[in-house]
Amino acid sequence: EVQLVESGGSLVQPGGSLRLSCAGSGFSFSSYDMFWVRQAPGKGLEYVSAISSNGDYTYYASSVKGRFTISRDNSKNTLYLQMGSLRGEDMAVYYCARATSLGVTGSHYFDYWGLGTLVTVSS
Amino acid sequence: QSVLTQPPSVSGAPGQRVTISCTGSSSNIGAGSYVHWYQQLPGTAPKLLIYDSSNRPSGVPARFSVSKSGTSASLAISGLQAEDEADYYCQSFDGRYSDWVFGGGTKLTVL
Numbered sequence: 001e002v003q004l005v006e007s008g009g010s011l012v013q014p015g016g017s018l019r020l021s022c023a024g025s026g027f028s029f030s031s032y033d034m035f036w037v038r039q040a041p042g043k044g045l046e047y048v049s050a051i052s053s054n055g056d057y058t059y060y061a062s063s064v065k066g067r068f069t070i071s072r073d074n075s076k077n078t079l080y081l082q083m084g085s086l087r088g089e090d091m092a093v094y095y096c097a098r099a100t101s102l103g104v105t106g107s108h109y110f111d112y113w114g115l116g117t118l119v120t121v122s123s
Numbered sequence: 124q125s126v127l128t129q130p131p132s133v134s135g136a137p138g139q140r141v142t143i144s145c146t147g148s149s150s151n152i153g154a155g156s157y158v159h160w161y162q163q164l165p166g167t168a169p170k171l172l173i174y175d176s177s178n179r180p181s182g183v184p185a186r187f188s189v190s191k192s193g194t195s196a197s198l199a200i201s202g203l204q205a206e207d208e209a210d211y212y213c214q215s216f217d218g219r220y221s222d223w224v225f226g227g228g229t230k231l232t233v234l
Contacts, residue, residue: 035223037169044125044228045161045169045212061222095168102157102175106216108223109159109174116168 002026002112004096009117016086016121022079022096022114030054030074033099035110036081038092038119046092049081050099050108063089083119091121126151126217127226134232140201143229145213146194151224153194156216160189160198163210163228172211173198200231208233 008020022034036048049070050059058070069082079096094117097110128146135141145158152158158176161169171180173189176196186201200207213226 037225044210045163045214045225047223047225050223059221062220100174104157106218106221106223107157107175108216109157109171109214110161110169111171111174111180113168113170 002098004098004112004114006094006096006114006117009094009119011120011122012086013123014087014121017082017084018086018119020081020083020094020096020117020119022081024077024079024096024098027098027112029077033101033108034072034079035097035099035108036070036079037095037097037110037113038090039095039116040089040092043092048094051079086119086121088121091119093118125227126220126222126224127213127215129211129213129226129229131227132230132232134234135200135203136234137203137205139203140199141203141231142200143198143211143213143231145196145198145226147196147215147217148194150219151194151215151217152191152196154218156218158189158191158196159214160187161212161214163212165209169212203233205233207231 003025035050051070067085071080098112099108160173162172163169
């Protein structure tokens with residue numbers, strides 16, 4: 001059974017930093033591109049960042065570029081999101097998602113999601 | 124403001140058919156980008172509902188179907204059931220921004 005378990009969410013002050021983790025199991029973690037998607041309270045889904053299966057390529061939404069860093073450790077089946085210079089608008093539930101590509105740039109869909117971890121940004 | 128536009132809410136009685144639209148532009152749906160759909164039940168994580176415009180993962184009933192035309196796509200739910208009450212999101216890729224994009228979401232209420 002495919003499982004994704006996020007951790008690391010907590011209360012952080014504006015300007016602070018936080019590292020999220022996502023542990024994958026039940027599938028060949030190193031074979032899949034992985035994503036972070038967030039959902040602010042009462043709002044919709046927002047793409048945050050993506051990383052290729054071998055970690056060579058990373059992508060970021062403009063709203064987080066320069067502040068967040070995505071990485072992965074395939075030996076530990078774990079995805080990370082290092083978050084810095086946090087702002088109020090970064091407050092959200094952060095989901096990690098396994099992505100399957102249809103072979104065309106940007107054709108990814110998210111076939112498995114974790115339960116999410118809550119990041120609260122407040123002084 | 125989402126790149127993909129969905130109606131905030133739709134509703135229908137049990138057994139009825141409802142549709143949820145997802146309107147994009149020439150840089151995403153109109154450019155031929157794939158459209159995928161997700162269901163998010165209250166208090167839970169999103170779940171893949173339909174991918175590649177028409178494929179349903181195992182366990183998703185055939186009551187859920189999609190169509191696509193020009194810069195828009197639509198999700199249709201027939202034989203509405205109480206358990207379908209959820210938020211629904213479309214997702215695609217925008218070549219102008221080189222970003223994966225979601226619709227703003229549509230809340231389905233089963234009357």
